Amino acid sequence: MLGPNRYGKAETRLVRVSRDGDTHALVDLNVSVALSGDLAATHLTGDNAGVLPTDTMKNTVYAFAKKHGVGEPEEFGLLLARHFVATQPQVKAARVSIESFGWQRLGPHSFARKGDHTRLASVLVTDEFEQVVSGVTGLVLLNSTASEFRGFPRDEYTTLPETTDRILATAVDARWRHLSASGDFAKSYAAALDALTSAFVNTYSSSLQQTLFSMGSHVLSQRPEIAEVRLALPNKHHYLVDLSPFDLANDNEVFIAGDRPYGLIEGTVTRDDAPPAAAEWYS
Numbered sequence: 464m465l466g467p468n469r470y471g472k473a474e475t476r477l478v479r480v481s482r483d484g485d486t487h488a489l490v491d492l493n494v495s496v497a498l499s500g501d502l503a504a505t506h507l508t509g510d511n512a513g514v515l516p517t518d519t520m521k522n523t524v525y526a527f528a529k530k531h532g533v534g535e536p537e538e539f540g541l542l543l544a545r546h547f548v549a550t551q552p553q554v555k556a557a558r559v560s561i562e563s564f565g566w567q568r569l570g571p572h573s574f575a576r577k578g579d580h581t582r583l584a585s586v587l588v589t590d591e592f593e594q595v596v597s598g599v600t601g602l603v604l605l606n607s608t609a610s611e612f613r614g615f616p617r618d619e620y621t622t623l624p625e626t627t628d629r630i631l632a633t634a635v636d637a638r639w640r641h642l643s644a645s646g647d648f649a650k651s652y653a654a655a656l657d658a659l660t661s662a663f664v665n666t667y668s669s670s671l672q673q674t675l676f677s678m679g680s681h682v683l684s685q686r687p688e689i690a691e692v693r694l695a696l697p698n699k700h701h702y703l704v705d706l707s708p709f710d711l712a713n714d715n716e717v718f719i720a721g722d723r724p725y726g727l728i729e730g731t732v733t734r735d736d737a738p739p740a741a742a743e744w745y746s
């Protein structure tokens with residue numbers, strides 16, 4: 464006997480940007496849909512006449528985000544769940560579960576993901592030298608515009624369209640080497656973090672590589688006690704959803720937040736008169 468069952472699309476990652484002139488708002492959701500009802504036939508005989516594709520559920524999430532906007536997650540969930548029950552007679556129950564990720568505003572189109580990033584410190588001491596490296600990991604930043612990527616070479620495997628307006632998002636992983644083993648490390652850390660963040664916010668980006676150099680060099684220009692900055696910036700891709708099959712325009716408003724794979728941009732920015740590192744930073 465077939466027991467209780469349900470099916471649906473889990474973890475549709477939706478980022479909805481609302482553009483009110485220069486000031487943007489951001490909603491970042493993970494939406495899971497599960498439908499149940501008269502679904503015995505597909506399990507027992509392979510008859511799919513009652514099986515609305517899970518792919519359709521995902522499309523509905525994105526189309527509704529454009530059409531109706533996304534208010535409170537409870538309201539967006541109700542909108543979707545009522546739609547599936549009302550339009551699919553075989554569906555007797557729809558559960559929509561939503562995780563909503565919070566973002567803190569940094570500027571008109573700049574945001575930092577809420578939740579703590581991690582401060583790092585690593586020191587190395589021998590009889591001859593002392594080396595102090597500070598850092599941060601898991602600082603997630605996003606600009607909803609002021610980012611492009613174009614002018615790159617194309618070969619027979621290149622499909623990426625050029626863009627003059629995209630989301631740029633990353634989870635900053637940075638380490639910086641101090642010139643001296645003494646100082647006000649609390650103040651230095653706070654100021655370095657601020658320099659990294661403000662450079663991300665204020666750089667009109669032609670590539671994440673350019674933003675990386677801007678972030679590293681801003682730390683060095685603001686903080687004389689720091690000799691070198693090493694950055695690893697994952698490019699947290701946001702793909703524009705093609706809503707044209709549903710006769711909806713998508714003017715950089717509805718995005719799929721990609722998970723993997725991701726671009727990984729790594730680089731070092733060094734003060735030109737700084738002494739070289741005394742030893743490798745990572746063992």
Ligand SMILES: O=c1[nH]c(=O)c2[nH]c(=O)[nH]c2[nH]1
Pocket residue numbers: 612623669670671672698726
């Ligand atoms: O800023 C970027 N740098 C790249 O090297 C790259 N490659 C890619 O596919 N997209 C991007 N974006």
